[in-house]
Amino acid sequence: MKVFDKGVSRRSLMKGGVALTAGLAAPHFFTRSAHAYLNEPTGSTVTLGFNVPQSGPYADEGADELRAYELAVEHLNGGGDGGMMNTFSSKALKGNGILGKKVEYVTGDTQTKSDAARASAKSMIEKDGAIMITGGSSSGVAVAVQALCQEAGVIFMAGLTHSNDTTGKDKKANGFRHFFNSYMSGAALAPVLKANYGADRKAYHLTADYNWGYTTEEAVRTSTEAMGWQTVQTVKTPLAQTDFSSYITPVLQSDADVLVLNHYGGNMVNSLTNAVQFGLRDRMVNGKQFEIVVPLYSRLMAKGAGANVKGIFGSTNWHWSLSDPGSQAFVKSFGSKYGFPPSQAAHTCYVQAILYADAVERAGTFNPCGVVEALEGFEFDGMGNGPTLYRAEDHQCFKDVLVVKGKENPTSEFDLLEIVEITPVAQVTYEPNHPQFAGGQLGTCNPGA
């Protein structure tokens, strides 16, 4: 290969090298030093970035999240009926935007891929000057975007993310999560399962083979084993799997009498449907009725699985049938704008947007460090989950968790789940250094300047 035999002389190489060094050594300026913090809003408006999955497996959730954000912006700017701003315990928001600045927003598509989500968030920060990024419907994306926001110096308000790691080993000072997590699901479900199915059960786990699956399996296994259940086997299933028959057959041959499906979205719809087709629900093992449990439920999933969800227990962050004034106000304003009730993804995103705006009002600045201070240890009520605490140690919200069950006689296509129990917050609270959450550090807030 005679590629370099002529042309590049030592002299020209040296010259090039010197020129390059000179170019790089030229004094560099810091854009960020011009302001107290990154993307400080100087005009009459402030820009928020809504980064949600618009394509890919969670596009339905993403669309609902975007609806909730649009509603929140409308309410923040004084439009509509004000929704949960009226029931919110903090009265700092006046309906004139945030700190008097009109709220504007940009949207992006995470595609439920870490890379795409980060690219989209980066363009919001660098191009559109977004001061806060929020949204997302998977833990992988939440963790990736949270780390990006920490490095860049803006606030990240997580959307739907249920893995322990978001506020566990991957927690960040600039990131906040309102949604509940795997541990809380396990802790809330276990007593209900014990009451309904007894303390002497043998569980078989099918787990989606990725981060969220692992933490959920661990949480449910630990909580159920603590009350006397045995875990017969745990099997990981590929995320892209659509036919679970080959995973269901071994369940029939084992002596397990409970099947736990640590699956979400389309995975859960398919695995549950397969399990029901194999007659698992009519089976009797060890003289007991065979049961199926789905740790994380959503209305959109229940809709996909149809009649198969009847009587199956699971947990959820929020449900539109809650009767507290906050939930009612939200369902009313969401319903009158879009014509159907909001999902739990919509609820958590709406709440996150309002909480951020409120924190800015209380802090009196958009500076991320001021916002972090205002949110840490913040106690509030009237947002649909009862009294809630944003814990300072890990930026996780602590609130009541709902245990739900597939409804036997749904009255409409939205009325698929019924609330079995509202698990009080004390029962799902854990220490910040709990083994399932150990290993991470918050670090310090980064204002990007």
Place this chain on the structure above:
Amino acid sequence: MFGLSKKDGTLFLVVIGMTLFAPILLNPFPEGSELAQFNAGYPDLMQRFVIFGIFAIGFNILFGLTGYLSFGHAAFLGVGSYAGVWMLKLLTMNVVPAIMVSVVVAGLFSALVGYISLRRSGIYFSILTLAFAQMSFALAYSVLTPITNGETGLQLALDDPRILGVSQVNGSIPPTNFFGFEMRDGFTLDIASWSFTFNVGYYLCAAIMLIAFYLSIRIFRSPFGIMLQAVKTNQQRLRFTGVNTRPYTLAAFIISGMYAGLAGGLMVAMDPLAGAERMQWTASGEVVLMTILGGAGTLIGPVLGAGVIKYFENIFSKINDNVLYNWFSFMPDALQDAFVFMIHPFIGKGWHLTLGIMFMLVIICLPGGVVEGGQRIAKLFRRKKSGPADSGAASLPNSTPAE
């Protein structure tokens, strides 16, 4: 100049000019105007332009010259990324070791994959590379979670050892740098209502892209390059004349794998996270699209193709109905609704659709890609001026893409 022919030299100078002034060229619309939506001159996207440019240049060395269509090139990009992040985690936040190790690791991996896959040609070769890439993706996504951190993606942490650097500065992860120049630094030039951002990271990527581009010109014009083209034209005849083609194709495969690794290393140098989706078959397909869209077998084509696709992905996907209503706000309500309704499927999440339509149009009307479009326009002007002249665009005699 630089040992290039006059034509190649001119092309190289044009590319240098374009990359140096990209922050200005890509921000043609004043801040705050309605058209500012179409500005692409922000650091992240400019970095992506040149990084994927490198990726496509490398792919073109294999596909454009030998005609071997690899459907698994994203695997090398991904392997390079993981290697790069591990360097940043273990060694130092200086990007140089990260980039070098990315290239080496991707080169080794491509030697392995190439050695096996190149036993077959045509569709079988494509399927083999695709299988390897999907295997790598599956491994990275779950089995190798301790190394790759699975679905979440491998990222830096506050307690990384970083032997030659510091683990954390005041509770934050230190930024990636090039001998002290932080990748995210830069300065903004405000002229009237225009605002141009000059970013250190972008210029590092741009410099490396220029080197990569220069190398690819030299490879195209070298005896080795001619041999590769002979492989593409008629491999059987070459074998009959007693030439063993395998070393040549394997070398081309490894070089293009190293280019992919370089792109992966630069990606993590700019944004220190490596996700498994980087290796998925869609990512491999993307680089094929980039090369064909720009013009396979041409020098500048792949870079243009990469630019077009990244532009669509990042700019069109961010236009939402709200923006549309703003544009058409001068119209009466009903007409406004009608226009938004008509354009809605092509923007936001519909950017794939727009790109697909454009890809089809280019392939049907301009089989040689964007480069052929440029050539035709150039020809048109030249004919008007001084009668027929040879098309001076810098491309090889463009045979139809093989396989």
